[in-house]
Amino acid sequence: MTETSAVRGNLELASVGGRTVVTRACAGNPLKLLLPRPREHAAWVYTSSFGGGLVAGDEVALDVKVGPGASCVLGTQSATKVYKCPGDKFCRQELQAKVADDGFLVLAPDPVICFADSAYEQYQRVDLEPGGSLVVLDWISSGRRLRGERWAFRSYSSRLDVHVGDEQVLCESLRLDSSHSPVGSEFKTGGFDCLAVVGLFGEKVVDAVSALLDMISGQPFEPGQEIVEAVSPVPHGAALRVMGTTPELVGRYLDEKLGFLAELIGESPW
Numbered sequence: 001m002t003e004t005s006a007v008r009g010n011l012e013l014a015s016v017g018g019r020t021v022v023t024r025a026c027a028g029n030p031l032k033l034l035l036p037r038p039r040e041h042a043a044w045v046y047t048s049s050f051g052g053g054l055v056a057g058d059e060v061a062l063d064v065k066v067g068p069g070a071s072c073v074l075g076t077q078s079a080t081k082v083y084k085c086p087g088d089k090f091c092r093q094e095l096q097a098k099v100a101d102d103g104f105l106v107l108a109p110d111p112v113i114c115f116a117d118s119a120y121e122q123y124q125r126v127d128l129e130p131g132g133s134l135v136v137l138d139w140i141s142s143g144r145r146l147r148g149e150r151w152a153f154r155s156y157s158s159r160l161d162v163h164v165g166d167e168q169v170l171c172e173s174l175r176l177d178s179s180h181s182p183v184g185s186e187f188k189t190g191g192f193d194c195l196a197v198v199g200l201f202g203e204k205v206v207d208a209v210s211a212l213l214d215m216i217s218g219q220p221f222e223p224g225q226e227i228v229e230a231v232s233p234v235p236h237g238a239a240l241r242v243m244g245t246t247p248e249l250v251g252r253y254l255d256e257k258l259g260f261l262a263e264l265i266g267e268s269p270w
Contacts, residue, residue, distance in 0.1 A: 008032065008061040014103035015069035023067075031060045034077060041266035042071035042104070053081030054120070056089035063096050066103040066132070073265050079110040079141070082118040085154065090119035097124075101131035105202050106261065108133065108269035110141045110248050111194065114153035122158040130165050133202025134237075138172070139256065141209055141247040142184065142193040150193065151176070151184030162199055169235040172197050192228070192243040194250040198258070208260045209238045214241070215257075227253055 009027035013020055020043040027033045034046040047062070054060070066072050082091050099105045105126065114120055126134055138160055143149040155177045162170040174195070176183045182191060200209050216231040227250070228243045240257070244250035255270040262268045 004094040005096065008063055010063050011045060011072075011074075012065045012067070013070045013072045014067040020070040020072065030054070030058050031062065035181035041264065042073050042106070044073045044075070046075050046077045047109075048077040052078070053083050054091035054093070055083045056085040056091065059094075061094040061096075064098070064105070066097070066099045066105050068100040069102045070100075071104040071106075071265060073106045073108060073269055075107075075269055076109040080112045082112065082114045082120045082153070084115055084117045085119045086117075088119075090121055090155075092123075094122070095124040095126075097126045099128045099132035099134060101129045103129075104133045104202075104264065105135075106265060106269060107134075107136040107138075107139065108128060109139075111141045111196075111250075112156075113141050114143055114156055116143065116149045118153045118154045120153070120157070123161070124163040126163070128162070128164045128202060128236075131203060132164075133204035134162065134199065135201075135205060135258070136160065136162070136199045137196065138198075139194060139196035139203075139242075139247075139250065140174075140191065145193055151178075151182065151189055153183070154178055156183075160197070160199065162201060162209070164201065164236045168177045169201065169237065170199050170239060172199070172239065189264070192245060194242075194244045194247040196242040196244075196250055196254070198240040198242070199234075199237065200240070204264060205237065208258075209233075211260075212238060212240060212257065229253075 012024035014023050025033045030049045032048040057196050142151045157175040160172040212231050215231055226245045231240045
């Protein structure tokens with residue numbers, strides 16, 4: 001990953017009178033922050049961009065701070081569309097988040113959709129204080145497959161780092177590059193059109209992590225499955241990885257497996 005020179009946006013949330021409120025929100029072009037009316041359990045914030053997607057050369061960076069006792073759901077207004085990047089140009093997004101003791105952050109974007117001949121980089125780092133909690137989703141679709149653009153982008157790279165205190169508990173990295181072989185080849189993405197990873201950490205999701213480990217661990221794989229799932233225990237939480245034949249199918253799967261979020265934040269992000 002290269003270092004970003006993007007103008008950084010800032011989002012800060014605090015618990016005031018038992019409710020989560022946004023105390024700071026600022027963003028520069030092409031990033032927009034949409035703040036609908038706060039809900040009972042958490043503050044919901046959506047990121048968007050001018051033009052409905054990222055064009056060649058766009059670099060978006062956002063810093064997030066969730067204060068003690070505050071809860072935030074950070075999503076996207078729609079799928080993150082990455083348009084064609086001519087030459088060696090690319091698009092990049094970066095997120096740096098800090099969650100305080102008893103804070104809760106849910107990162108629930110729509111999937112990334114890379115158009116043909118696009119190039120995209122993404123880096124996310126979340127630092128949890130002991131007692132902070134996190135659910136983070138990172139997922140990508142094969143592109144505009146109904147238009148014949150299935151895994152037709154030039155390159156895609158994503159890295160997710162999660163730290164609890166001074167301990168790094170997750171380093172999830174994915175790179176898909178067409179320079180050596182087609183991304184949609186049998187030995188890369190095969191017959192699947194959506195890849196997703198979910199990280200769950202902290203005290204607020206302990207029961208959910210235990211349930212997922214019991215439910216998914218050791219399940220056999222059968223050829224022809226539309227959904228392939230695997231869950232791994234990691235310090236302070238778990239990592240759930242999913243491949244599906246369509247983004248819609250993966251979305252329904254996530255809604256089912258992460259249904260516990262409705263009790264914590266008021267409703268399902270999906």
